[in-house]
Amino acid sequence: MPVPNTDTAQAHALSAPSAWITRWSHLLPPDCEVLDVACGSGRHLQWFAARGHAVWGVDKDVASARAHVPGAQLVGADIENGPWPLNTPNGPRQFGAVVVTNYLWRPLLPILLQSLAPGGLLLYETFAAGNETVGRPARPDFLLQPGELLQVCAGLQVVAYENGYLPNPERFVQRVAAFAPALPLGSGAAIPRHTL
Template identity: 65%
Template sequence: MGLPVSAGAPSAWVQRWSHLLAPGASVLDVACGGGRHVAWFSGRGHPVCGVDIDTSVAAANAPQAELIQADIENGPWPLLHRQFGAVVVCNYLWRPLFPRLLERPMLDDGSVDYAALRKLIDWHIAEGTDCVCVVGTTGESPTVTVDEHCEIIRVAVEQAAGRLPIMAGCGANSTKEAIELARFAKKVGAQCQLQVVPYYNKPTQEGQYLHFKSIAEAVDLPLVLYNVPGRTVADMAHDTVMRLADVPGIIGIKEATGNIDRAQWLIKHAPAGFSIYSGDDPTAIALMLCGGHGNVSVTANVAPRLMHALCMAAIAGDCRAAIALHQQLMPLNQALFVEPNPIPVKWAAARIGLCKGNLRLPLTDLTPPTQVLVEAALRSSGVLV
């Protein structure tokens, strides 16, 4: 399709990422000017909305597009409740635009949405999830109070009502606090606890061993270790894991380093009854095909049925099916970590209608460029149609 000379050619940047858009996905062109991108996307079958203080030239170049005349620097944002598959913003980032793009009314006071939590539990049961872990990294454990932490566990257990196990995140960098959280989780009926390597205070390997051993001895609740040195700084050595595997009540580890050599070593040397779970979605398939036992997943928060199918195929040794599912989920696995977890997955969950997208500081809203990536990944994986 030839463009009028006055429209101009689309920028190389826009052409470079435009292939990520699903067919027919809607596009918002902010400060659309002469309409070069409005016309270009319209010519490729995308419904386009252009916004500018003067849309007369764009109207001449792209008469089929939706054009909105608005002062986006000084006036109210005109599309507060609209959603788009992509947002185009060229040569405009220095002006006071993004605060308005990100601005949205708070539908609550920032308190925990327990009603949404109950709905999420029911949804995961319907989607075939095998176990729900609450108040972990993705569950925003660092930004809840101790009282909220406990109430989230209680509500999750109550809502599950034995229909699926609840793994209660009980980690803390104080052994005393971790024991108190684990005692509460046991009291309200959680089936197991997840205990992360203590963060910030950087315990030695002996300190880590005594920390987890003390929790297991104090609370009779099956304990899954959680090693994620990218967040905790402290790494749990192979030998420490094997020492802890011999402690009664410690039943497995969530290994979130993404290091498959390490995972293979743990799988080979773990005693019977000690499970090795992935905590890294992009490499989970490799861990399970090597003999691992499952995946404590971020991606499963928005694609539980697909992740469940991948896990079942990989654990059964069905490489062909597992690889096909892994390839389907890979764009989502990558997009959900472009910004720190749980920022992208919270936005994705809100995008597909599971919950509100509110976050507590110091977590901030997902940036518009990453929203485009996550949206495209949700569509390419089939989660959003």
């Protein structure tokens, strides 16, 4: 189970959205729904809501997000010890974008991919191996290994990927922006074109 970093959670209440998320958010169609997993205070929900997206957030405690983003659909759930809270009779509810930052729970990765609508965008950024040399998290369970996000996104169209050190604040990260196929694989689906 991940160790919560209360300093990070408190900082997010006042911080701007991730530069990685804002950099690639223009790829979303204006009417798509966005899911922020482990949404914390709602900094990314607020970013996408301000751009006209319907936003959903999932976290163990959604009180802070509710205060910052009153129009968001928020689901309080322990996603590490309970069932995925956004299931439908046909599987996970799907979204035009799934956003995850500073959070890693490997058993959830397949559900996140299933939560992408056809042509949906995955924006993921979290700590990577090497972070143990500069701070927390430091346990390997909570650090992506080199190339791990690329392996997770093997069936997606990767638009951007980075793995390395960032100086301010000092941390090692891995991040990806990747599209789900427009139609199921093997259906003859064309690769979607998106302006970078």
